[in-house]
Amino acid sequence: MEKITAAMADMLEDELLDLTDKYLAEGKDPKAILDAYQAGMTEVGKRYEAGEYFVSELILAGEMMNSGSEKIKPFLKGGSESGPSKGRVIIATVEGDIHDIGKNIAGTMMELSGYEVHNLGEDVKISKIVEEVKTLKPKLLGLSGLLTLAYDPMKAVVDQLKEAGLRDQVKVLLGGSQIDEHILKYVGADVFANDAMTNVTYLNSLP
Amino acid sequence: MADNKAAYDARAKRFYDTIALKKTDRVPVVPFAEAFPIRHYKALMKDVLADHALMDDLWYRFHDEFQPDVGENPYFLFSFFNVMKVLDFKLLKWAGHGLHDDSAYQFVESEMMPPEDYDWFLADPSDYMFRRMFPRVYGRLAPLANLPTIAASYYFFTPFIWAALADPAYADAGLALKEAAAESIKTLTSFGNYVQKITQMGYPMTIGSMAQAPLDVVGDYLRGIKGMLVDLRRRPEKLLAACEKILPVMLDLGIGGAKLSGIPVCFIPLHKCMDGFMSQEQFEKFYWPTLLELIRGLVAEKIHPYLLIEGVCDQRLPVMIRDAPPGMCVYHLENSDIFKAKKLARDKVCLRGNVPISMMVTGSPDQVRAYCKRLIDEVADGGGLMIDTGVNIGDSKSENVRALFDFCREYGVF
The missing domain is CATH 1.10.1240.10 (Methionine synthase domain)
Structure with a gap:
């Protein structure tokens, strides 16, 4: 082998x-x-x-x-294809942005590292993301966006998670090439990634 | 009018002297406006895309209010959507056409050329564009896919082609082309009028043509980014052959456009240059050689290559600066380290940039002024810098744009 x-x-x-x-x-x-x-x-x-x-x-x-x-x-006869999940993750490209490549590569890397990844797709409504966090109770929420117009929807997701009392239960990661320290602070997320492995490293570091 | 002419001359001199790495009266302040006039004057994107007169008016106001050092041209980005709508173009979504009414337009990434089509493209790119690509990217031109090849139309055998056109499916394709032609004439006429007016207002247009790195053409429009990146290992010879095939087309586009417009600057936005996409070795084998040929070809015709270097390209820049013909190119850096790049670029390349776009959108005027001060102190250094943001000021806060202009015009005097 x-x-x-x-x-x-x-x-x-x-x-x-x-x-x-x-x-x-x-x-x-x-x-x-x-x-x-x-x-x-x-x-x-x-x-x-x-x-x-x-x-x-x-x-x-x-x-x-x-x-x-x-x-x-x-x-593979009946047997489970993969081992037990290391934790649940939700990923989505936020409302207004239709880019998917970075998000999907990051999703693949997390999946291959043993996480259960729920990919909500692109141009996903803020309310839909909050609803899914409530239902699926993921360890990590990954919000993706390539354009500057993604900043405000990302912030709105975090604000609404706070309002719904869910913010303490989930870590929020921002992904995209226009994301940096300024935007991390502006949105109020926990961590940001400009590459495909930061998410995995970060997930593995969580308790 | 005489004042405007003098202002035009002063701006043009400042711009071209800066490219030539000469000391000028002050640093040129040239933030790429993109959608900023639409946001700042509170217009709706959908309305602007449909109405050239409205767009022109917003841009005239922008020039009057901010007085940039070059003329801004919205036609490259915001004027072609009426034509695209007529043809049912598939590679973009825009406000009111797949996106909400105030959205920026967005590219729809896809693999337009499957790998088995390489040989067709390499044998005859024009035939490939006409009978394969047009039908795929323009919904109303789908019937072109069934035409016989024109390359075989020797002697008097063309009735086979004309007969094919009798298929009723071509009636709508023909109508679509007629409508597209009418819209195109309308758009290009306003384009010409706009340029004339801005020039009279004292602002030199500084983009005369546009071209792309051959590998970006493959990655953007043919194979898609995923297809292009896997081809680096799966089909390296075909990928290189495609770049070689595209190079003369880009040279024609860059040189022809600049000559037609009389503006000796060719805009070259780089999309797949950034550090993380491929190894440095692959960059130097697949990306850089044909781009460098394009740069050299333009320079041989006394045209300035203006490269918008997107993303972080810190590892690429030493090679790109080393090979650049001195005093001819502009490298506009998005998120690369401009302070480090300056050390290499001093006698070679004019840099443009690079207030972080995240700062322009979410930061404060004080932060913008502090960053601009550092740019002028460390990068301007007697010449060779144009002040811009990383990409454009599209979604920036108005007070930050105001701060950028006011501070740099005052502090940037040499």
Whole structure:
């Protein structure tokens, strides 16, 4: 299984998928193959944090993971595909903004790190986000936005969480390339991210 | 009128001397207005997009009130939506057309060119644009997808094409083109009138054409950002070949537009340059070489490349500054470290920027003044700086824009 992990970590797509076919044909434990994929993804994440890999590798790794899962799924008989969740997360691009790429990459990285991710989509109404926080009681709420017009809706979400008495129960993370210390303070969130791994590191640091 | 002419000359001299890294009377204050006049004068975005006369009026007021050092041109950003609406354009949503009535327009990211289309694009980009891309991005031009190729129309065999046009589906496509032509003429006529008026008011227009880095064209309009980024590893040869194919098209666009307008500045917004997207090695292999060729080609025609360098590009800048033809380029930095960049750019490149947009939108006039003071103290240094924000002042608080203009005009005197 080390070969699967290494092929994933080294971005050797063809080799990875060939090995997967071979192992599945040989009757090897599909759960063990999937675990090896996940170990490879963990290594990809580490290399990204170390500055050896970039967004391009995260996207390709996500696609390799999807292609692999499609092959493995039919062999998983009834057994659970993934381990127990490390916690629940909600992500959404706020009202007025339709950009999704950064949010979805961040979501994938959290999912692959063992979190249960509820992706509410783009241009999501403030009331809808607050409602979902109330119902799902997530550990973390990730609000995404690429444009400056996202600042006010982000602030409105945090204000309404306060009004609903929910603010103490959830950490709020802001994501987007126009987000910085000024906006963190303006919105009243807990942390911000301009890259794809800060969210995972932050989640792992929470009790 | 004579005063306006003198003001025009003084502004133009200040602008071009700053690019040439010469010492000027004071630092040019040129914040890119974007939607600011719409916000500041409390107009509705949807109305402005539909009504050029209303847009013109807001921009005339903006020039009268703030007196920027260059003429601002709203036509590049806000005037083409009537044409796009007629054709049912799919790559943008805008106020009243998929977005709420006061929203900024937004790009709809997608993979317009699937990977199996590379060979078609590389063999004949024009045919690809006409029969594959137009039908996909313009709803009403969908029937073009069924036309036979024009490249095979040698000798007198064109009746096959004309016969194809008899399909009733083309009647609406033809009508759409007729309507688009009429709207385009209307828009470009007001464009010309606006430029003439602003020039008479004493403000030099300083963007003569626009082009893009070839890899950005692939990432923005053909493969989408995800497709382009995975192609770095999956299809590196095709990706490089596409960049080579796009380069002469961008050169034509940049040089042709600047010559037509008589304004020797080509605007080049960089979208996928930023540090996190790819490795430095990939940047130097895939992104920079064809962009550098574009820059050199423009400079050979005495056209100034004006690069809007979006995001954080701290790792890219040393190479980009090293290779730049001295005294010809403007690098407008969004969130890169402009203070560090200045140390490398001193005798090479005019910098433009970079009051953080987050500060302009949520901060105070005191914060804006403090940041501008640091810019003038550390980056202006006798020339080679134009004061702007990271990108534009679109959603900025009015008092912050006022502070930026007033402070820099006074403190920025050399």
